[in-house]
Amino acid sequence: MIHLHYWPTPNGKKVTILLEELGIPYTIVPCNIGKGDQFKDEFLKIGPNNRMPAIVDDAPADGGAPIAVFESGAIMMYIADKEERFYPPELRKRTEVNQWVFWQMANQGPKSGECGHFRRLGDRQGDQSYAVRRFTDEVNRLYGVLNNRLYDRRYIAGDEYTIADMISYPWTVNWQGQGQDISEFKYFKRWLDELSARPAVQRGLAVSAGPPEDLDSLPQEEKDRRAKLLYNHRARPAPEGGLLTL
CATH class of the missing domain: 3.40.30.10 (Glutaredoxin)
Known part of the structure; x- marks a missing residue:
């Protein structure tokens, strides 16, 4: 299990x-x-x-x-x-999947996350226009990468539906919140529509x-505590008594 x-x-x-x-x-x-x-x-x-x-x-x-x-x-x-x-055993096919899994982890996910963060932040921490433009444009570039990839293949890693598709899909469903116009990316949109129609994707x-929380109903002290938890982290101290010599 x-x-x-x-x-x-x-x-x-x-x-x-x-x-x-x-x-x-x-x-x-x-x-x-x-x-x-x-x-x-x-x-x-x-x-x-x-x-x-x-x-x-x-x-x-x-x-x-x-x-x-x-x-x-x-x-x-x-x-x-x-x-x-969903993870082909053949060397060449698995290598294709691996590349796109790592692309998503290193590029699509982090850049989309930063894009969403700064677009939601507004001016609460000062002028964010450079950060909004920087990450909105970078996410646009990444949609272009997917669009060109899907120009001549059904799925990201080729003709088979794999974890390369599943790992990228959830970061694309909020394209509007990322400031994108997917009419620019017709090959990507074809892929998005196909995956969106899959029952297992819908269930996932x-x-x-x-049950969802009503965040607006939280007391201000709790809102402040959560904001401190979620942003501007620094290193967590290591416990004493660890291994210092080999």
Whole structure:
């Protein structure tokens, strides 16, 4: 059984889409990033980067002890490899998938996240016009990368639907909030429409982690506490008594 520590963000939804496509049993362990669950000691044992998603597989393929995996790309590669679906075993095909999984993790996800952050921030922290323009344009460039990639192939890694598609899709459904006009990208739009019609994709997007919170009803003290948790992090001190010599 896969136990998914999850909150319904694009990074979480990548994994739920894969799990729904596979049709395997899994459980949701809510990780409320607004409340700061990702900083709790019990979560850090499986997600040392203070970020969800993370999984615990209590039935790994080697029959051994449960395995914990963090980082959404690594999670998807682990699950797809275990289930032998959506991750082709052939060298050249798998290399294509790997490239686009890493592209998403290193480019599409971080840049789209920064774009959304600065566009939502407005002028609450001063003039953000440069940051908004910088990341909106970069996200536009990345949509162009996808559009050109999908010009002559059905899916991102070729003719097969793979985790390369599932990992990129959730970051594209909010294209309007990213300040984009997808009429510029007709080949990308064809792909987006096809994936959006898949029942498993729809189920994966719909996975929740409990009833939604009414953030406006929170007291100002709690709003301030959460804002401090979510932004401008610095290093977490390491415990004393660790290994200093080999």
